[in-house]
Amino acid sequence: MNFELTEERQMLQDTLRRFLRDRYDTATRNKILNSDTGMSSEIWSELADLGVIGALFTEEQGGFGGKGFDIAVVFEELGRAGVVEPFLDTAVLAGGLIADLGNEDQQAHIETIIEGKLQLAFAHGEPASRYDLTRVSTTASEKGDEIILNGRKAVVVNAEAADVLVVSARESGEQGDADGISLFLVPRDAKGLTIQGYALLAGGRAAEVTLDDVVVPASARLGAAGDASSAIEARIAAANVAQTAETLGAMDTACRLTKDYLLTRKQFGRPIATFQALAHRMSDLLIEMEQARSAVILIAGHLEADRGTRERHVSATKNLIGRVGRLVGEESIQLHGGIAMTQEYELAHIAKRIVMADHRFGDVDHHLERFIALAAA
Known part of the structure; x- marks a missing residue:
């Protein structure tokens, strides 16, 4: 295995390190941590302009990276500077799921994400799920051309700032079954969606999310029904x-x-x-x-x-x-x-x-x- 960075990754690392050294000091971070949003929209936009978000998506998805080493290069620099902005949640998790499973219309969001104009959150973990990815009790009931979502999600990072939440819910099977889990795109302002936010100890913000008869169209489903695990x-x-x-x-x-x-x-x-x-x-x-x-x-x-x-x-x-x-x-x-x-x-x-x-x-x-x-x- 070649441990040397490619020329493109080396350039990305150098550019990102210089930017964060100049723009992201302790005082700046403390100011961000004390803000209501727990992130800086200005720094988010500047990093998007540098191509940081694009490096987390493949060329086929509209980016220019997306491989394991691309992700590692970006996040090592973010960690070195202590950046608290939600790149992991918007791009790698929620954005990545849209890129992996979305249809042509849904994948149109990727361009907006890469431009830094769309915030996302991945609502998957639940109060009783701990680290088990298949322990999903939130339900999705199909009624005609609509899906009705009910349940609770815990520690949903970036939920307050998200324009859209990627929500997991069970359409069939028992809690703990890998089969039967689906993903849905739920707008932040959907009726019946309640978000109770709080600051995280390590920086940024998360929220407890409650879905009470939230109605979304069947077209909001990502990929095939029950096949998202x-x-x-x-x-x-x-x-x-x-x-x-x-x-x-x-x-x-x-x-x-x-x-x-x-x-x-x-x-x-x-x-x-x-x-x-x-x-x-x-x-x-x-x-x-x-x-x-x-x-x-x-x-x-x-x-x-x-x-x-x-x-x-x-x-x-x-x-x-x-x-x-x-x-x-x-x-x-x-x-x-x-x-x-x-x-x-x-x-x-x-x-x-x-x-x-x-x-x-x-x-x-x-x-x-x-x-x-x-x-x-």
């Missing part, structure tokens, strides 16, 4: 590539901030980086970082592989990134001391982001059990 799993795999790469970027920032602090902070007349015990702890972090980087390369390189190979790499990488991320987050704070806990210091946000990443799309224990099951199968 495999597409959802594939998109969650792509989201895991994005999130693990984003966490890797955040860990890289945490290590850089810690190294700089150890070289700057003096005790007994010399930098504390010269103390052997602290130097050894920092070395351990850098070694773990290299292992994490290798895992992200593997998951990105196997995103287009067969389902069994892809999902084994997903679970292996999520488990490793979760363990290394917790180590990096905790050690970075310990090596800094009290300053690391202040909101005005960059590490405070980065460390929370690293640790909370483990709780989305499955934590270390979930993916350890899942990897064992996939390997046995």
Whole structure:
């Protein structure tokens, strides 16, 4: 496997890194986090103009990337800068499902997404589903040319800002069955749709979504009835590539901030980086970082592989990134001391982001059990 970035990906990485270095500092992020929307529409538009969203879609879909390494390059830089805008939810998840399953009319949304003019949210997780992608109890009942949706969705990231929600619902089968799950495009202002929003600890906003006799036309269905499960799993795999790469970027920032602090902070007349015990702890972090980087390369390189190979790499990488991320987050704070806990210091946000990443799309224990099951199968 060639680990070198292509010329196009290298250009994308350099451009994105320069832009975020100039435009996305700690003060800017804190201002965004304290806003009502939890995101900056100005920065979103500027990043869209740079082609960041287009890099997350294939050429056939209207973009210029869409492969595992394209996703990893973009999200590592977003994680390195601590960007809180919902690129994962609008482009990789909801936008990706429209691109994968949508008909010609529905796929017309992709151009608008790439231009940064359409916000989306993926409403799939439910209060009792935990990390099980097939545990869907929200119902979809067909009545003539209409679909009636009823149920609740939990922790729907970007729901408040979304123009359209991609909602999963069960048309047949029992809770836990892979068959019978469909996806529907539901406008933000649909009658019977209730959104109760809140801020997330790692940045951005999410919401609890209630669907009470929400009526949408049958044409709002994405793909064939009851056949969305495999597409959802594939998109969650792509989201895991994005999130693990984003966490890797955040860990890289945490290590850089810690190294700089150890070289700057003096005790007994010399930098504390010269103390052997602290130097050894920092070395351990850098070694773990290299292992994490290798895992992200593997998951990105196997995103287009067969389902069994892809999902084994997903679970292996999520488990490793979760363990290394917790180590990096905790050690970075310990090596800094009290300053690391202040909101005005960059590490405070980065460390929370690293640790909370483990709780989305499955934590270390979930993916350890899942990897064992996939390997046995």
